[in-house]
Amino acid sequence: MVDEQGFAAYPAPAKLNLFLHIVGRRQDGYHLLQSVFQLIDMHDTIYLRLRRDGQIVHHNPLPGVPAELDLTVRAARLLQPKGSDWGVDIRVDKRLPMGGGVGGGSSDAATVLLALNQLWQLQHSRVDLMALGLSLGADVPFFIFGQNAFVEGIGEIMTPIETPPRYFVVLHPQVHVSTPEIFKDPLLTRNSPSIKVGDLEGAVTRNDLQACAVRKYPEIAEQLNLLQQFGDARMTGSGSCIFVEMPSQAAANTVLCGLLESINGFAVQTLNRHPLYEYAK
Template sequence: MTEVQEKVSGWGERWPAPAKLNLMLRITGRRSDGYHLLQTVFQIIDLCDWISFYPAEDGRVFLRDPIPGVPEQEDLTVRAANLLKQYTGCRLGVCIDVEKNLPMGGGLGGGSSDAATTLLVLNKLWNLKLPLDKLMELGLRLGADVPVFVYGYTAWGEGVGEELQSITLAEQWVVVIKPDCHVNTRQIFLAEELTRDSKPITMRDFIAGDWKNDCLPVVSNLYKSVGEAVDALSQYAEARLTGTGACVFAQFDSEESAREAFSALSPNWSVYLAQGLNRSPLYEKLEQGSV
């Protein structure tokens, strides 16, 4: 495939895999298979990994630069591509190049977003023509957060997070702190002290300020640096945990106030400055006509 063909078709281009925040998280029950039932609000933010795809003539799926210590076939982008091949019978191959910017184990959904971008873009590049609901269904096989990234909108989520309803929120500036720890999500959901019977709320309750995250007390107890990050960020705005963490975040009404907090916290913490989005930047690029 020539360089011109790659440019026209979308092969070799950089595709965004944005992060998300859980603006609240309530555990309302537990299924017989162990999965927790929840209510949450997902908001896309403009921090992104970037993924490029290159045709592989031999039909293999592989990474250009495998992550040290992570078996290549366990990487979520490789698993997503192989799942597409298995489901559709596609015999094409791909070399996947991931520019990793989002922290692992932070609750920002980086691996899930990478998988969703792989599903959506390869669906186009391989001309598979699977509908969105099927891609979301396949995404759920890879992880509970993958469907919201395939969906691509800020959303109210229920079930295990796969029952989604798009909502429109203010696209506020956010400051995110990544404490120096990697939270084990399984450990948090297995913790005896985790609240599992929160009363469900309505969207109106959330908009009125009911932003509780049931995981925060457990995570703060097990990972002291998370509690310290909450305390540090709380000096500038109300700090919250995203998902099971480790990242904590705060929303700001202006870019100026967010930048002030970011600058003040940067010397002592790993800090990110971002803006909330109601629509994934991946969909903006998919609609530019490059594929």
């Protein structure tokens, strides 16, 4: 759908790490992980409008972030030399928290790559777009992959998996977690046993980064304690967002409404695929 200004809207969904294990470390310092990445229906909205002059213009960049450094602009500029003389106007309706571990900026970049692949009629393959996206951030290829996945390596090895419909309450403690700081923590567990994708059902899982984040950020610990009364609450990614599964959307809404007014949160449900999955083959 195109608005009165000629912008078309494209969703950029969030993800949850249902678990995150650090199973080793490479000689170059990168950590080896295993995780399940789950798409959820909470999303930013990216608005795009074609330009004939070849310029890429961001109309509402984040405060303190120069437009040329914004991931949406960088994604468009990365794709443009791959075959387009067109430009694009970009506007972002930002709902996903920054530094929350739900992949907000990465998802925004992936949505720009997927949408412009269609708008600019480039017809690049999914594999090619994923390779481009990797230079923008480790999570960008997952959102272009567009399916829930068992993720390994440093995040580049993805096996599609089927996940059942589920409902979650997601809270965002008002802190911005530094991912490098968490991974450098000397107390981080780096030797969790590996899991095979066929053994996921019934496996005992956790988020190995959570203990480090809780020590450094008391706000995360406080809200985890709030959610623990409803189930196995845990952190996603390196934080700061935390989540707990609910039996239904109504139950998620009820729990969210019953929490303190000062708490920022969402009631969400899972997605099977990225809404723009068909934009690349």
